[in-house]
Amino acid sequence: MVVHLLLAMGVVGLAFGFAGLLVGLISAMLMGGLLVLVAAGRPRGDLWVIHRATGEGDWAWRDDAESPWRSVNLECDYLGPWLVGLRLDGRRLWLWPDSSDKASLRALRRELLSLS
Known part of the structure; x- marks a missing residue:
């Protein structure tokens, strides 16, 4: 902003x-x-990966803590050291270093390696 x-x-x-x-x-x-x-x-919410036995993951999103989780289609088209470019059900999201804490962003990058 x-x-x-x-x-x-x-x-x-x-x-x-x-x-x-x-x-x-x-x-x-x-x-x-x-x-x-x-x-x-600006979108705000939580992203969650649900691991299947095959090793692949299903992604879920909720807008706030009271909202139910809903299944989403997630695509990663840019995965850099500082910036992550996602498409969440076709909607463009950019994750900057201040989007979350470092440990969560690091874990997300590891999960996204299979999508990029």
Whole structure:
């Protein structure tokens, strides 16, 4: 979110500097609205792998601690040392180092090696 905020501030600053007060105010309102939409659309929840006897895993997701687990289709299309790119039922997720604690992310990377 900090990156989004800095980019929005840059756009608003340029609008104020080059286009004037009215365009700057309009761009500030638009960027503020976009930041609210981005923040509201961020997925939050828990991912869980259920191991089968064959060694493969089924993935489950829940939105919060009170929600029931639901089976999901998980694809890993980027597995790097700092960033993990996932598709959870077609929805794009990026896991950054601050997405979870180090031990959980390390365990997830080991599980995802079979998917990438």
